[in-house]
Amino acid sequence: MTIVFQPKPSRPAPSNVVGPAAWLRQNLFKDIPNTLMTILGLYIAVTVVGWVLNWAVFNAVWDADNRRECLDMVGRSGACWPGVAKWLPNMIYGLYPKDQVWRINLGFLALIVWMIPLWMGGVKSKVAIGLSAVLLYPFLASYFFLGGSKGVVWSALIALGLSGFVWVWATAICERVTGLSVGEWIGRRFAGATEDVKQKRVRQIAALLLFLVCYGVVSQWSLPGVRTQLWGGLFLTLVISGIGITFSLPAGILLALGRRSNMPVISLLSTLFIELFRSVPLITILFMFNTMLPLFLPEGTSVNQLVRAIVAVCLFAAAYMAEVIRGGLQAIPKGQYEAAASLGLGYWQTTTQVIMPQALKIMIPTIVGNFIGLFKDTTLVSIIGLFDLMNMARAVGEDSDWLGLFIEPFFVVSLIYFVFCFAMSSYSIGLERKLSAGRDR
Amino acid sequence: MRFIAITSCALMLGAGAPAFAQATLATVQERGMLNCQVGLPTPGFYALADDGTWSGIDVDMCRAVSAAIFGDPDMVEYQSVTSAVRFTSLANSESDMLSRTTTWTAVRDTQLGLDFTAVNFYDGQGFLVPADSGITSALELDGATICVLTGTTTELNLADYFRANGMSFTPVTNENVNVLVETYLGGGCDAYTNDKSGLAARRSAFPDPSAHIILPETVSKEPLGPVVRQGDDAWANLVRWVIYGMMNAEELGVTSENVAEMTASADPNIARLLGTEGNIGEGLGLSADFMVNVLTAVGNYGEVYERHIGVNTPIGIPRDGTLNALWTEGGIMYAPPFR
Numbered sequence: 001m002t003i004v005f006q007p008k009p010s011r012p013a014p015s016n017v018v019g020p021a022a023w024l025r026q027n028l029f030k031d032i033p034n035t036l037m038t039i040l041g042l043y044i045a046v047t048v049v050g051w052v053l054n055w056a057v058f059n060a061v062w063d064a065d066n067r068r069e070c071l072d073m074v075g076r077s078g079a080c081w082p083g084v085a086k087w088l089p090n091m092i093y094g095l096y097p098k099d100q101v102w103r104i105n106l107g108f109l110a111l112i113v114w115m116i117p118l119w120m121g122g123v124k125s126k127v128a129i130g131l132s133a134v135l136l137y138p139f140l141a142s143y144f145f146l147g148g149s150k151g152v153v154w155s156a157l158i159a160l161g162l163s164g165f166v167w168v169w170a171t172a173i174c175e176r177v178t179g180l181s182v183g184e185w186i187g188r189r190f191a192g193a194t195e196d197v198k199q200k201r202v203r204q205i206a207a208l209l210l211f212l213v214c215y216g217v218v219s220q221w222s223l224p225g226v227r228t229q230l231w232g233g234l235f236l237t238l239v240i241s242g243i244g245i246t247f248s249l250p251a252g253i254l255l256a257l258g259r260r261s262n263m264p265v266i267s268l269l270s271t272l273f274i275e276l277f278r279s280v281p282l283i284t285i286l287f288m289f290n291t292m293l294p295l296f297l298p299e300g301t302s303v304n305q306l307v308r309a310i311v312a313v314c315l316f317a318a319a320y321m322a323e324v325i326r327g328g329l330q331a332i333p334k335g336q337y338e339a340a341a342s343l344g345l346g347y348w349q350t351t352t353q354v355i356m357p358q359a360l361k362i363m364i365p366t367i368v369g370n371f372i373g374l375f376k377d378t379t380l381v382s383i384i385g386l387f388d389l390m391n392m393a394r395a396v397g398e399d400s401d402w403l404g405l406f407i408e409p410f411f412v413v414s415l416i417y418f419v420f421c422f423a424m425s426s427y428s429i430g431l432e433r434k435l436s437a438g439r440d441r
Numbered sequence: 442m443r444f445i446a447i448t449s450c451a452l453m454l455g456a457g458a459p460a461f462a463q464a465t466l467a468t469v470q471e472r473g474m475l476n477c478q479v480g481l482p483t484p485g486f487y488a489l490a491d492d493g494t495w496s497g498i499d500v501d502m503c504r505a506v507s508a509a510i511f512g513d514p515d516m517v518e519y520q521s522v523t524s525a526v527r528f529t530s531l532a533n534s535e536s537d538m539l540s541r542t543t544t545w546t547a548v549r550d551t552q553l554g555l556d557f558t559a560v561n562f563y564d565g566q567g568f569l570v571p572a573d574s575g576i577t578s579a580l581e582l583d584g585a586t587i588c589v590l591t592g593t594t595t596e597l598n599l600a601d602y603f604r605a606n607g608m609s610f611t612p613v614t615n616e617n618v619n620v621l622v623e624t625y626l627g628g629g630c631d632a633y634t635n636d637k638s639g640l641a642a643r644r645s646a647f648p649d650p651s652a653h654i655i656l657p658e659t660v661s662k663e664p665l666g667p668v669v670r671q672g673d674d675a676w677a678n679l680v681r682w683v684i685y686g687m688m689n690a691e692e693l694g695v696t697s698e699n700v701a702e703m704t705a706s707a708d709p710n711i712a713r714l715l716g717t718e719g720n721i722g723e724g725l726g727l728s729a730d731f732m733v734n735v736l737t738a739v740g741n742y743g744e745v746y747e748r749h750i751g752v753n754t755p756i757g758i759p760r761d762g763t764l765n766a767l768w769t770e771g772g773i774m775y776a777p778p779f780r
Contacts, residue, residue, distance in 0.1 A: 404643065
């Protein structure tokens with residue numbers, strides 16, 4: 001009989017190194033200073049959270065007609081939410097006519113639906129879809145938001161936006177189902193698989209048809225005009241920062257490349273622009289554009305105040321973005337340029353295929369940090385009299401029914417800003433993780 | 442060198458020559474809208490309601506001018522602008538008039554290219570203190586910490602008053618009224634100073650308004666009223682006489698309710714005001730019955746006052762016996778005759 005060695009089952013780890021109790025002990029109560037810090041931290045957290053909850057939830061007034069009623073009920077120990085609730089539509093949509101607010105909702109919904117294919121598997125033309133969202137969506141959105149009468153050119157641009165939207169979804173569905181781009185699919189369907197010339201013509205006719213149908217649809221639309229003076233709240237904040245963010249990245253890339261260029265004129269102009277806008281505070285630039293610009297323009301020409309603010313924000317953001325991107329470009333070792341050159345790649349090929357993908361990847365945290373900064377910087381437009389989220393929150397406390405109510409609206413505004421900024425930063429962390437999968441292996 | 446000289450001359454002409462520009466009235470009529478500048482929402486004077494409408498005593502001045510020009514008080518584009526850029530915005534023609542509790546001072550009138558039309562509210566700076574502090578006069582505020590709004594005449598008046606009386610104070614400044622009020626209520630300062638109308642409005646929103654008193658001293662003169670750009674006298678006349686017309690209407694007992702009957706009045710003063718006799722409107726570039734439109738839409742000065750800041754409103758600033766009463770009732774609201 002052979003004796004087979006039977007190892008005893010291993011004993012569980014001693015209870016003082018595994019399990020929640022051990023984790024607590026190891027991390028929170030390791031020694032006396034550590035324990036003291038834990039207790040102190042816990043105390044502060046409980047006090048602060050308890051205070052906020054008491055104020056915002058337990059002692060708060062949820063139903064009142066004016067602030068006097070709130071004060072009579074709980075004094076200042078609890079929040080007075082009815083005023084904020086009454087003003088919430090204004091804080092989100094500004095003074096936009098309330099019966100037209102669906103246009104804003106539809107406009108933003110269209111953007112989200114437009115972007116969905118970017119996250120769908122099996123869709124290949126993601127670059128084109130992304131580009132169409134940047135280049136064509138604005139036409140569609142600006143008609144939704146502005147409304148009013150539209151001439152032939154303006155109608156054509158809106159129709160272009162609408163055709164972009166239809167094309168994006170046709171492409172997404174077609175590529176998922178058949179694996180072919182929508183143009184190829186139509187070409188093969190109606191012209192046979194082999195005839196290139198005929199396919200091309202069919203595609204062109206299909207595109208023209210799509211545009212004409214869209215034009216027909218658009219010409220039927222008639223939305224009453226809403227002046228930009230009535231835009232406000234979160235909507236305005238999103239419009240300004242959205243345009244600023246979308247503009248600043250490409251403009252920043254071009255400026256950064258310009259500044260590093262070997263061509264003296266381009267390099268000088270880029271440097272001049274960047275340094276000028278970077279060394280002046282945003283508030284000054286806003287004031288300049290808002291109050292000085294009309295003085296220099298010829299009598300009778302007027303540029304919309306919102307457009308002035310947006311242009312100022314865009315130029316400022318582009319200058320900052322350019323320096324962020326230049327930093328990223330400098331981090332790419334010279335060997336990469338030399339390797340690209342030795343493969344015979346020219347300047348644009350090197351830049352777009354070799355340098356930029358690497359540089360942008362390492363710059364994601366800084367770029368998103370910049371975006372978040374820009375999003376919050378847009379509150380400065382309240383100073384030139386645009387009713388953005390911040391200014392609207394201030395207006396609540398000046399309503400004679402809710403006079404002096406200003407902590408509550410600012411509390412809500414902080415929450416809104418937090419949600420947006422946190423979403424941006426979470427997205428950037430996700431993106432970083434996805435893109436650096438190759439390196440962290 | 443010559444090029445620079447010519448260019449700079451051209452620029453100066455372009456920037457500083459409102460006289461060559463089109464008359465404001467024509468511009469407004471062409472645009473079909475009156476661009477009226479108000480400030481950031483302030484209860485009673487230019488208040489923004491949650492449905493997006495503007496109201497207040499200063500807003501009613503814009504509405505009155507709009508009614509005089511278009512016969513409709515709502516052809517107004519309200520431009521809410523911070524006080525820092527109010528005059529620039531008027532100077533570069535973005536606003537046609539500003540009606541936003543702006544104090545008439547010599548420097549503003551003579552050096553900023555402004556034209557003050559008329560006074561629609563006489564204010565004055567005062568102090569708010571907790572009743573239990575035992576302070577009953579501003580002269581007892583020596584060494585006090587005082588909450589004051591930055592960038593306004595309030596701050597300068599405060600310093601002047603204390604210097605003139607040989608007292609010292611520590612200012613606590615902020616540009617947001619709500620922050621100042623919170624500071625004051627939290628005990629961060631001994632007194633809060635602002636125009637008395639503002640003090641009354643703010644106190645009405647305190648948890649316990651009776652626990653705070655407004656000291657009797659008025660330390661400054663604050664005549665407030667609509668302002669237009671200098672250089673277009675016809676336009677200044679129009680704004681001025683619309684306001685004077687509203688004051689005359691109160692004096693003559695013409696209100697928004699009885700204006701239709703009053704057009705048949707035999708009183709020559711009323712007939713001239715309502716344009717049934719003579720044609721005062723012509724000299725202003727308006728129709729003869731422009732005051733009928735103004736009074737129907739907006740009402741006379743007393744109605745406007747009581748509607749927005751009178752004792753029956755949350756602001757509750759009494760009018761009787763103050764400077765803002767008509768001259769016939771002990772005040773100094775005295776409009777030149779409408780003839």
